Amino acid sequence: MDEEAFDAFYAASFSRVVAATYAMCGNMSEAQDCAQEAFVRAWDRRKQLDMDQSPEAWVRTVAHRLAISRWRKARRAWRQPDRALEDRAVAEPDPNRVALQRALARLPEEQRRVIVLHHLCDMSVADIAAELGAPTGTVKARLSRGRAALAKHLGDPKGDSQQ
Known part of the structure; x- marks a missing residue:
């Protein structure tokens, strides 16, 4: 290139x-x-x-x-941050974005990764499988479990029924 x-x-x-x-x-x-x-x-x-x-x-x-x-x-190397160096307050983030970020953080890393690649990067299951070196069935299972967990964390009683 x-x-x-x-x-x-x-x-x-x-x-x-x-x-x-x-x-x-x-x-x-x-x-x-x-x-x-x-x-x-x-x-x-x-x-x-x-x-x-x-x-x-x-x-x-x-x-x-x-x-x-x-x-x-x-x-x-975690330690208490120096409060004098903290950024000044900024506009409050969108509550939906915060809720989604928190829910994503609660997912296992493998599920979070396929959710991000599929829904935020618009990648197909086959493309995700190729990128991760995993079978497509594994990617589909992680997507399904990740969606169900996200729905639970976000308070959606329908769970994984809508895709």
């Missing part, structure tokens, strides 16, 4: 990668940082990236792994 093609790829994909990473980790600045780092790594190997083999999936996977790695490091 030449520099011009990479620039077009970056412009077309960055927002989607950030959105998927945010949905997975729940922190916008972390999501942006992880996505940016993933694109830096993609830039370093741009000559090996093949546009026919979904480089966005590669970048999304790298960003996801970076977010997990950062979360693990932060968890190990």
Whole structure:
């Protein structure tokens, strides 16, 4: 992939990668940082990236792994934040978005990942299976269980009956 093609790829994909990473980790600045780092790594190997083999999936996977790695490091080094360095209050987030983010955070990582890829990244079950290296039946089962758990966490008595 030449520099011009990479620039077009970056412009077309960055927002989607950030959105998927945010949905997975729940922190916008972390999501942006992880996505940016993933694109830096993609830039370093741009000559090996093949546009026919979904480089966005590669970048999304790298960003996801970076977010997990950062979360693990932060968890190990956890300490009370310095209140003097806290950001000033911003406008309140949409309650539905907060509820969805909290419900997603309660799902097992595998279910959360397929829910995010399917519903937020508009990927098909087959594409998710290919990206994760899992059978399509496994992806379908994770989607079904994840939807049922989300419905329960969000207080929907219908559960997984509507897809």
